[in-house]
Amino acid sequence: MSTFRRLAPWVLLAVALTAAAIGPLLPGLDPYHQDLLARNLPPGPGHWLGTDSFGRDILARLVAGTRLTLLVAVCSAGIALLGGAGLGLMGCVAGGPARGAVYAAFDMIRTLPPILLSLALMVSLGVGTLSVILAVGIAFMPLFGYVARAVYEREMASGYVAAARVLGIAPAAIAWRHVLPNAAGALLTQVAIVVPRAIVTESVLSFFGLGVSPDVPTWGRIIATAVSYAEQAPASLLLPVLALALTTLSLSVLGNRLRDRFDPLGARA
Amino acid sequence: MQRRDLLKLLAMSATAGPLAMPGLLHAQNAPTPRRGGTLKVALLGLDTADPHRHAGSIAVQQVYAETLTSIGDDGTVRPFLAERIDSSADGRTYTFHLRKNVRFHNGRAMTSADVKANFERVRDKVKGGWLTGAMKLARNIETPSPDVLRVELANAHAPFLNLLSELWIVAPESEGWNETIRRPIGTGPFKFGTWQPDVSFQAPAFDQYWQAGLPYLDAVEFDLRGDRDNSLSLRAGDLHLAYVGNDKLDSLAKDRMGIQFLKDTAWYFLSFNNRKPRPLLQDARVREAISLAVDKQAYMKFVVKTAVVSDQPVRPNTYFWDRELEQRDPHAKPDLARARELLKNAGVDPSRETLKVVSWQSDYAQVAVQMVRQLGFKIDHQALDDIGAQRLLGQYDWDLAPFHSGPRADVYLRYARLLSDGPSPMLWGGIQDKELDALINAAVSSPSAQKAREGYLQAWKHVMDKRYTLGLGHAADAIGVAPKVRGYETGYTWSQNRVDGGLARTWLAA
Numbered sequence: 001m002s003t004f005r006r007l008a009p010w011v012l013l014a015v016a017l018t019a020a021a022i023g024p025l026l027p028g029l030d031p032y033h034q035d036l037l038a039r040n041l042p043p044g045p046g047h048w049l050g051t052d053s054f055g056r057d058i059l060a061r062l063v064a065g066t067r068l069t070l071l072v073a074v075c076s077a078g079i080a081l082l083g084g085a086g087l088g089l090m091g092c093v094a095g096g097p098a099r100g101a102v103y104a105a106f107d108m109i110r111t112l113p114p115i116l117l118s119l120a121l122m123v124s125l126g127v128g129t130l131s132v133i134l135a136v137g138i139a140f141m142p143l144f145g146y147v148a149r150a151v152y153e154r155e156m157a158s159g160y161v162a163a164a165r166v167l168g169i170a171p172a173a174i175a176w177r178h179v180l181p182n183a184a185g186a187l188l189t190q191v192a193i194v195v196p197r198a199i200v201t202e203s204v205l206s207f208f209g210l211g212v213s214p215d216v217p218t219w220g221r222i223i224a225t226a227v228s229y230a231e232q233a234p235a236s237l238l239l240p241v242l243a244l245a246l247t248t249l250s251l252s253v254l255g256n257r258l259r260d261r262f263d264p265l266g267a268r269a
Numbered sequence: 270m271q272r273r274d275l276l277k278l279l280a281m282s283a284t285a286g287p288l289a290m291p292g293l294l295h296a297q298n299a300p301t302p303r304r305g306g307t308l309k310v311a312l313l314g315l316d317t318a319d320p321h322r323h324a325g326s327i328a329v330q331q332v333y334a335e336t337l338t339s340i341g342d343d344g345t346v347r348p349f350l351a352e353r354i355d356s357s358a359d360g361r362t363y364t365f366h367l368r369k370n371v372r373f374h375n376g377r378a379m380t381s382a383d384v385k386a387n388f389e390r391v392r393d394k395v396k397g398g399w400l401t402g403a404m405k406l407a408r409n410i411e412t413p414s415p416d417v418l419r420v421e422l423a424n425a426h427a428p429f430l431n432l433l434s435e436l437w438i439v440a441p442e443s444e445g446w447n448e449t450i451r452r453p454i455g456t457g458p459f460k461f462g463t464w465q466p467d468v469s470f471q472a473p474a475f476d477q478y479w480q481a482g483l484p485y486l487d488a489v490e491f492d493l494r495g496d497r498d499n500s501l502s503l504r505a506g507d508l509h510l511a512y513v514g515n516d517k518l519d520s521l522a523k524d525r526m527g528i529q530f531l532k533d534t535a536w537y538f539l540s541f542n543n544r545k546p547r548p549l550l551q552d553a554r555v556r557e558a559i560s561l562a563v564d565k566q567a568y569m570k571f572v573v574k575t576a577v578v579s580d581q582p583v584r585p586n587t588y589f590w591d592r593e594l595e596q597r598d599p600h601a602k603p604d605l606a607r608a609r610e611l612l613k614n615a616g617v618d619p620s621r622e623t624l625k626v627v628s629w630q631s632d633y634a635q636v637a638v639q640m641v642r643q644l645g646f647k648i649d650h651q652a653l654d655d656i657g658a659q660r661l662l663g664q665y666d667w668d669l670a671p672f673h674s675g676p677r678a679d680v681y682l683r684y685a686r687l688l689s690d691g692p693s694p695m696l697w698g699g700i701q702d703k704e705l706d707a708l709i710n711a712a713v714s715s716p717s718a719q720k721a722r723e724g725y726l727q728a729w730k731h732v733m734d735k736r737y738t739l740g741l742g743h744a745a746d747a748i749g750v751a752p753k754v755r756g757y758e759t760g761y762t763w764s765q766n767r768v769d770g771g772l773a774r775t776w777l778a779a
Contacts, residue, residue, distance in 0.1 A: 053632065
């Protein structure tokens, strides 16, 4: 693998993270300020990347959007991780009908594509940042549940777990002390895979007007606003699309590399 | 009342001022219309096949069902299926002389008994809606001859004839008459053809239409797929007539597409929750502060360049508008310093308060939000589709609502929503005010246009004093017209079939 291919996703991710981290600290970048007399301006002095249809600075909104979009995606992935892996492991430990019920629920969730399920959840939860995080998180929970079950079954069949059982250690303690640490690598890999998908899902929800409030600058909202003015202000559409594409691409590439490292079956294939 | 007086009153009772009649002006030297072809149209939707139960989507059904009166292009009410209308001096009795050559789409001639049956159906079987209240006033409905219908009202009702422009006459033998009409048999230039809800509606021409020689088209095909960008379909030739957003006007003009505006305007306003206001919004100083944060000029110019600012529900320079009230508008210009002072006096720290805003997914709502946010409030903005917004508004768990309301056949329809028991009052915050009810009802029941005007203005002044709703301005909706469309002229409202215009007179060039 060339140095460029190896480093490019890291560089792109670093740019996104830097923008998210220091963006709000930069003076003069107010993503909400509207100048109704300066709508759809091309890039130039005063507005390096131009303005949108409300006269808002595109650079300020992109920077703020990076922070919000990543925050929503990471929080969603966190909820999916905690809910999916947590419920999955608890179900496995409890066994019997409890395990059946948990995984039946995961199977039901999995029958719908995450975007469709998130759309349905948003309709019932109502729009808002917390609703988006919850809806996207629930939609991706089964992925973590299945990983947790696979690791649980693998570890429970191993010799050291059999020894622990003989010593009378409770199944819950075995799961907490032995299974969970062994599942960490696979679960973190899954997080890396889910984050870019969560970014896209959130963007789609926001694009359809079901995500965060209309003026909150997530990438999906920025794109939805810019679509109507693609002819007059192409920069306001192209730049957030580019940011979305490059960030999700770099995260996906990094996620795949993590999976190759932590998944021996995948590496052999 | 003499007929001349009646027509004068009717002319004044509409919300328009005197306007030219472009249709007639263009009539001279017009080329000979070409017959045939299918006009493809995307305007409003069709929410029911029952014309008496419609919920506001009137652009489609008017091509197959017609009315006794019609709102002309200049906003005045005119006879349509009625040839002549007489009114008693007290404004309580109306006599309609029907046209003799009108046929339903099944070939049967329309009689006064048919019209009476329609009046009674609306009065006795339809709940809610614009017309039910007015029709409840119809104490006696008589048919002295097949061509004459006489209606006696319990009391004078100024908007009666204007409201009849939305009481569609269909044959009582229409399928579903006793419950919900499923296949209306009307008298319009086009017949009720194939309807796929939310998808399309085909209306073939009626060859026995009472206006000889009309329509020119073979059929009209409506695209009912709802809110979307029609400008691309217009440019591609997939549509001939379509509603277009203000953000598309420049690009359509560049491509030499015709753009026409409705003759009446949509009214833009910012409502407070009046039904269940939380303590913060019960303080008049807070309402005043929020009102002073809104820059009406910038707001309306954002909607469209041709918009006009006004603090009243009717557009400037029309009969029911008042110049003095406009000039004394305390919120004509934003005053953030005074707004902040008012909040301080009220002991409100805006940074600790979150205002809940409900709106459609319209860009202008974001402008309202940002203007209010300048005071330091946090904003929880829910932008929803029509059904979602109505549901949320009806719960009255919100603070502010920036909306607009389309053209109306009568000024009363602006004020009806402000009544305590008015239809769909949510957009105006569900006002409950007996004093306001009395003012509006006095205006409505006045037989004199002058008295009605005074009454409506008093009512509106009361709304302003109580800070129920902040009037922002007016802007006309735009319709894109493909180059090969001829003879089309937008009307005062969304009506597509009127006594002096509409799709019956439209044709397609080769």
